[in-house]
Amino acid sequence: MSEPLPSDESTPNPDHVTQLIRAVERGEGGATDELLVAVYDELRKLATARMRREPAGHTLQPTALVHEAYLRLLGSGDDAQWDHRGHFFAAVGIAMRRILVERARRYQAAKHGGEHDRVEFDDDVAIEAPADVDIIALDDALDTLAQKDPRMVKIIHLRYFAGLSVEETAAAMELSPRTVKREWAVAKAWLYQTLGDD
Template identity: 50%
Template sequence: MQEVTQILKALEAGDVAATDQLLPIVYAELRKLAGNKISQEAPGQTLTATALVHEAYLRLVGKEEEPQWDHRGHFFAAAAESMRRILIENARRKKRLKHGGELDRVELPEIAVPAQKQFDDLLALDDALTQFAKESPEKAELVKLRYFAGLSEQEAAEVLGISRATAARHWAYSRAWLFSQINSDLNQTK
């Protein structure tokens, strides 16, 4: 993956052709991350892993301004944030009345648990994560990498440049903080 760092430096230097070199190298990795994340989504998800990867990639390299990535880990952190935003936008879109936000999905021939709750959970997580990022940005970044990009604890630790033990402590704290915040928000709305 040293080649990725070199291509990212070429992109930063203004080499437009480097974009064409980057996609084949990181596509499989991004596709794996997106597939992992999409598999955790609610049934009836209309966004595919391929579409998620393509949209995230376009957002990363298709910007008007120059991307500023220092290394491979920085690129994948940006990819995780991009995938997070796409999934949140998709969840918000599906909650809108125009897209059936007030209706429950019913599977035939049997009645299943409605998928609506999954979107509510994702939006509650996004709100809590945004608040958590103000308090602990590095821990919030770990959550994004683990939850939205599907990285393992070890992979996320490498991307952030921290030890696996530190990542494990941050992950445990972050999960507890987010769980507490989401539950207190839910109890306040009842």
């Protein structure tokens, strides 16, 4: 007999998220989309709230944010659920990538539309790519890279978009840290090369 778990009103039902991850693991296509939506929504909410409240001078710990999203989506403690961490962070990576791309596209569209002085975005999108990266080009490059090296793309998702450290990425993907380091170095080189070519 399980009693309902205490949760914030806005928190998705952890069981549901767990089921989604299981479905993703079983390769059910629709589940990936649904999981992404859940993670995406939660991340946006959290990122917005967190960054607004972050006091001046404090550096946001991205992993803390992601962990918080994880806790809220999946709860904590249950060993079986911890096994899903890899899948969860993969979803986080993809979600972050999508958030950024969407935002960049909208920004472009707004610029091209041109007639407004002030460009209002959804107030709650608080995640922005670093200024030095053309996120749309990066997105395209990642699509190309995924053709020949999906694992490398996954590492980029975890490292760059989900903000995991080398060790955390390694744990999430069940790889050795050394492998992650090697892959990451080559991935950055290849992306640098590819993006520079444009």
